[in-house]
Structure formats: structure tokens, C-alpha cells
Amino acid sequence: MTDFSKLALQYKSELLDKVVPFWLEKSQDKEFGGYFTCLNRDGSVFDTDKFIWLQGREVWMFATLYNKVEKRPEWLECAIQGAEFLKKHGHDGNLNWYFSLDREGNPLVEPYNIFSYTFAVIAFGQLSIATGNQEYADIAKKTFDIVLSKVDNPKGKWNKAAAGARSLKSFALPMILCNVALEIEPLLSPDFLEKTIETCIHEVMDVFYRPELGLIVEHLGTDGELVDCFEGRQLNPGHAIEAMWFIMDLGKRLGRQDLIERAVDIALKEVNYGWDKTYGGIFYFMDRLGHPCQQLEWDQKLWWVHIETLITMIKGYQLTGNRECLAWFEKVHDYVWSHFTDADYPEWYGYLNRQGEVLLPLKGGKWKGCFHVPRGLFQCWKVLEELAAK
Structure with a gap:
């Protein structure tokens, strides 16, 4: 039996005794x-x-x-x-x-x-x-x-594409808007919120999720079709998995169990696909046709990918009782706590090589800040606490 109360304490203590004080003292x-x-x-x-x-x-x-x-x-x-x-x-x-x-x-x-x-x-x-x-x-x-207002051209006048060039739309924006809309819900009118949420859910679950692949792609043609180029073949399992807990939160908010079940199904497909069968951990980038990735860091194991997977899997288990989610939570939990944590200093490493060895000893940089680690610890602590109470 999984000891949810012990796990809840582990996540809570890491958050409040180590990670939050680190940022409070070191970053201001x-x-x-x-x-x-x-x-x-x-x-x-x-x-x-x-x-x-x-x-x-x-x-x-x-x-x-x-x-x-x-x-x-x-x-x-x-x-x-x-x-x-x-x-x-x-x-x-x-x-x-x-x-x-x-x-x-x-x-x-x-x-x-x-x-x-x-x-x-x-x-x-x-x-x-x-x-x-x-x-x-x-x-x-x-x-x-x-x-x-920028959804159709997020970079605006700073877009580097040549006039008339192949134009792609990116998964990152509709994905993040799923989360942003709920974050500022008190500031939005109910009608506007509902419309925004429905658009985001549609983009994530019906446009970027490709049933023929069973996976979410990072970029599509503006017509919504798959494109065979570096960006068009790119997969980012961590991104897709993270988006699924945003969708679960929306499903919960809207009382739509069907949406939660779909999100769990997609998340499980993604983690099975993205898991490195040789060394463990989840790949950063993959190519849907199995070609070499353009990103040289494609096989690195990144902190946020794994932390977001923990949130998604424990929420998936909580909301559906799916035991496969719990098994993945435990597997990723073991990987995360044995690879990303630092025995001597607070906060977590961000970048490991494929074998799981620390690549960069930094705790924060241009892309890693006070976000995924504390947010992930907070989310997991709260869900584990609820599971323990049950």
C-alpha cells in the first residue's frame, strides 16, 4: 500500500523547509x-x-x-x-x-x-x-x-519568418492559456471565461492531439495539418504531459469526467512513449518519425519534465483511480528524488545527461527559476494530503 501521508509530508517539508527559503533568501x-x-x-x-x-x-x-x-x-x-x-x-x-x-x-x-x-x-x-x-x-x-490579440502571431513584428514562408502554429500557447484562464478566473466575466476555456480545450484535445499518433505534436500547419519538417515532427513529452493536468483541472472545474478520462489516457500514452527504456527518465525532445532531432539537448533529462509528470500522474490517480497512474507516479518519484535532489544544498538540479548524471550544477538560470520545483511540490503535497485523508 502506498503511504500517502508519509509522501505528503515529504513533499510539504521539501517545499517549506528547503525550496521556498532558498528562493526567499538567495534570489531577492x-x-x-x-x-x-x-x-x-x-x-x-x-x-x-x-x-x-x-x-x-x-x-x-x-x-x-x-x-x-x-x-x-x-x-x-x-x-x-x-x-x-x-x-x-x-x-x-x-x-x-x-x-x-x-x-x-x-x-x-x-x-x-x-x-x-x-x-x-x-x-x-x-x-x-x-x-x-x-x-x-x-x-x-x-x-x-x-x-x-496575439494568438495568431505571438511574436508580432519580431517574427523572423520570411514573408509568405511556411507558417506553423505552436502548442505552447493554447496549452498555457488553459492554465492562465483558471488562474485569473476572478478577474474575468463568466461568459468570457467559458469561451476562452472551450477554445483552449478544443485546441489542445482536438487539434494538437493526433489520434493517428496517440500523441500531441508541438507544431502544426495553420490549417491544422501535420507538417514534415523539423518543427512539424517535434514532440515534447513533458509539455504534453503537463498540459494534461491543466486539462484535468479544467475537467474538474467544469464537472466533465469524460475530459479528465481522456487527459489521463493521453498522459499515459505520452509517458510510455517518452520514457527512456535504457537509462530511465523522460526524453526532452523526440521526432514523431524517428528522425534525428534538431535540438542537440534532445536526450537530456530535465527537472520540469519529470516534476510535471509527477503532478499529472498523482492527479490522474486521484481523479480516476487509474492504478497505472499511481504506478507511474511511484516510478517517476523514485527517479526524481534519486537524481534531481542535492544532498548538500537546497533546491534541485535542472539538467541531467541521458544517463542521469548532473550536467550543470546550477539551481537557477535563464530558463530555470522559482517555479516548477515549488509549484510541483505544492501540487503533489496537496493531492497526496487529500488521498491520505480518504
Whole structure:
């Protein structure tokens, strides 16, 4: 028998005793505001540039902890100082969010990346719930409107494609919008929320999920058809699996068990497909026709892929009782806790080679911030606690 209460304590303790204090103490820039995310194994700073989407994620994380775990003033202060830095420096004055800034807040990279916007939405949305601050709510709502207006061309004038070139649409945006819509639900009208959610579910489950493959593809032609090129053949099992817990959350919210069952079915297909049968762990990128991937890091084992799989599998088990989900949760749990955790310092490694050895000792960088590890620990702790109570 799985000991859910023991597991719940393991995830809770890792979150509250190690991971959250690490970011609270090591990442805050007390001089200029915002957060350092480029942190060595011991939490020392190795680069001071600030990446907007990681700043937004950290604001969201601390606001969420304040809203959902405990009203600790230091968590709220951490979120507010990050949000104030973002409000002042993160955009061009019209809520077009830059990709990165230097330490002082001067822009380095133009607002080409839609995820700078989506994470600003959830950051200010969650913080408006924590503070009741209307200005934060307005920033979240207006930014969300901009995101929706960019769905057909997320990079806007920063799109590098040649005129008339093959045009593809990406799975990442509808996937993230499934999560964003629920995050800022209190700020949206019920009709608007319902329409947005239905569009997202349709894109994820009926467009990017391909029944002939039993898998979700990362890019499609704008006509919704498969394309035989590097991007068109690309699979990202972690992305697809993560999206399935977003869909499960929506299924729960809408009272649609059929949607939850479909999400579980797809998640299980993805993890079976993406698991490295030789060394264990889940591949980062794959090619649906089995050709070589263009990404040289295709066979690396990444922290977020495995953490998102833990969330999906334990939610899948909770919501459907499917024992295969529980078996996968336990298998991935064993891999994660024996490979990504660091015996000597808090927070987790992000990048392993195919064999499961640490590639980079960093705890944060340009792509890894205060997000997947704490969010995953929080989600798993809460589900495991509910399972233990049953």
C-alpha cells in the first residue's frame, strides 16, 4: 500500500523547509528590486540579468503560497517587491513585456516572447487576489487581452519568418492559456471565461492531439495539418504531459469526467512513449518519425519534465483511480528524488545527461527559476494530503 501521508509530508517539508527559503533568501535583489535567477548550486549569484517570464513566475509563486498555504508577510513582501520592479521596468509603457532586463531594469531584449506576457498575467492576477490592489488586477486583465490579440502571431513584428514562408502554429500557447484562464478566473466575466476555456480545450484535445499518433505534436500547419519538417515532427513529452493536468483541472472545474478520462489516457500514452527504456527518465525532445532531432539537448533529462509528470500522474490517480497512474507516479518519484535532489544544498538540479548524471550544477538560470520545483511540490503535497485523508 502506498503511504500517502508519509509522501505528503515529504513533499510539504521539501517545499517549506528547503525550496521556498532558498528562493526567499538567495534570489531577492534587495538593492534594485526583482529577483536574481542565475544561481549556483549553493545559491550564489553568477549572472544578474533579469528575465521577465522568470520574474513573473516568482511573483506568482510567492503570491500563491501566501494565498493558498499561509499568510506569511515575508512571502507577500517578496511578491510585491518583484511586482513593483516589473511594473516599473518590465514593459514599454503599453504593457508590451520585454524578454529581459539588466540588473537595474534597463531593457535588453525586445518584447518578442509571448510567455513574458502570460506570466505577467498570472503574477499580477494572483497578487491582486492577495492584496485586493485594483491596479494589479487591471495590469493582469489588460495583459491578458493583449495575449489573446496575439494568438495568431505571438511574436508580432519580431517574427523572423520570411514573408509568405511556411507558417506553423505552436502548442505552447493554447496549452498555457488553459492554465492562465483558471488562474485569473476572478478577474474575468463568466461568459468570457467559458469561451476562452472551450477554445483552449478544443485546441489542445482536438487539434494538437493526433489520434493517428496517440500523441500531441508541438507544431502544426495553420490549417491544422501535420507538417514534415523539423518543427512539424517535434514532440515534447513533458509539455504534453503537463498540459494534461491543466486539462484535468479544467475537467474538474467544469464537472466533465469524460475530459479528465481522456487527459489521463493521453498522459499515459505520452509517458510510455517518452520514457527512456535504457537509462530511465523522460526524453526532452523526440521526432514523431524517428528522425534525428534538431535540438542537440534532445536526450537530456530535465527537472520540469519529470516534476510535471509527477503532478499529472498523482492527479490522474486521484481523479480516476487509474492504478497505472499511481504506478507511474511511484516510478517517476523514485527517479526524481534519486537524481534531481542535492544532498548538500537546497533546491534541485535542472539538467541531467541521458544517463542521469548532473550536467550543470546550477539551481537557477535563464530558463530555470522559482517555479516548477515549488509549484510541483505544492501540487503533489496537496493531492497526496487529500488521498491520505480518504
